[in-house]
Amino acid sequence: MAELPEASGLPGKPTAASRTTLSHIMTQNDVNLLGTVHGGVIMKLVDDAAGAVAGRHSGGPAVTASMDEMVFLEPVKVGDLVHVHAQVNWTGRTSMEIGVKVLAERWNESTPATRVGTAYLVFAAVDEEGKPRPVPPVVPSDDRDRRRYQEAEIRRTHRLARRREILESRQRPL
Numbered sequence: 101m102a103e104l105p106e107a108s109g110l111p112g113k114p115t116a117a118s119r120t121t122l123s124h125i126m127t128q129n130d131v132n133l134l135g136t137v138h139g140g141v142i143m144k145l146v147d148d149a150a151g152a153v154a155g156r157h158s159g160g161p162a163v164t165a166s167m168d169e170m171v172f173l174e175p176v177k178v179g180d181l182v183h184v185h186a187q188v189n190w191t192g193r194t195s196m197e198i199g200v201k202v203l204a205e206r207w208n209e210s211t212p213a214t215r216v217g218t219a220y221l222v223f224a225a226v227d228e229e230g231k232p233r234p235v236p237p238v239v240p241s242d243d244r245d246r247r248r249y250q251e252a253e254i255r256r257t258h259r260l261a262r263r264r265e266i267l268e269s270r271q272r273p274l
């Protein structure tokens with residue numbers, strides 16, 4: 101059973117209110133030595149889109165606390181128009197999980213876009229001193245958002261358990 105987030109006490113905000121898409125055409129400046137787009141270029145776009153969502157949802161500054169499950173499914177090429185879709189999947193008291201889906205399509209063709217990557221990031225909302233501040237609870241808009249919320253809770257439980265287990269193992273002699 102996933103651990104329930106501590107309530108922030110703020111009114112809820114629907115997922116749809118902060119959902120965002122960032123689009124970018126890949127150029128020669130974005131390639132690695134193999135000639136395909138560098139993973140770091142995609143990760144920057146993912147972080148940018150997720151940061152915009154976190155800022156919109158929380159109504160102020162938010163910082164990346166972690167990025168996990170960044171999966172690259174297909175290579176991205178020069179001339180691809182990349183769309184990065186991001187939304188709040190889950191909220192805790194001061195943190196939010198942002199789910200990101202990356203699609204690519206040829207910039208000058210009307211062929212369907214291909215999913216090239218996915219990622220989950222945790223952002224913490226912060227005040228002027230960089231200290232965590234409460235975030236509005238996200239209100240899933242439909243069944244798909246409710247499923248994403250449930251799955252985000254599972255990831256949160258695993259992240260906390262892993263961190264706890266590692267900290268405990270450091271207390272034990274080698």
Ligand SMILES: CC(C)(COP(=O)(O)OP(=O)(O)OC[C@H]1O[C@@H](n2cnc3c(N)ncnc32)[C@H](O)[C@@H]1OP(=O)(O)O)[C@@H](O)C(=O)NCCC(=O)NCCS
Binds near residue numbers: 106166192222223
């Ligand atoms: C993220 C940060 C604000 C957390 O501060 P902290 O003093 O550890 O505060 P807390 O332990 O109360 O954590 C705040 C929230 O973030 C979550 N969090 C912190 N570290 C996390 C991690 N590694 N993974 C997932 N969630 C994390 C906590 O669970 C908590 O969420 P909750 O309130 O919803 O339960 C702080 O570590 C920081 O400023 N990090 C640098 C962020 C940054 O600069 N990012 C850009 C990289 S260049």
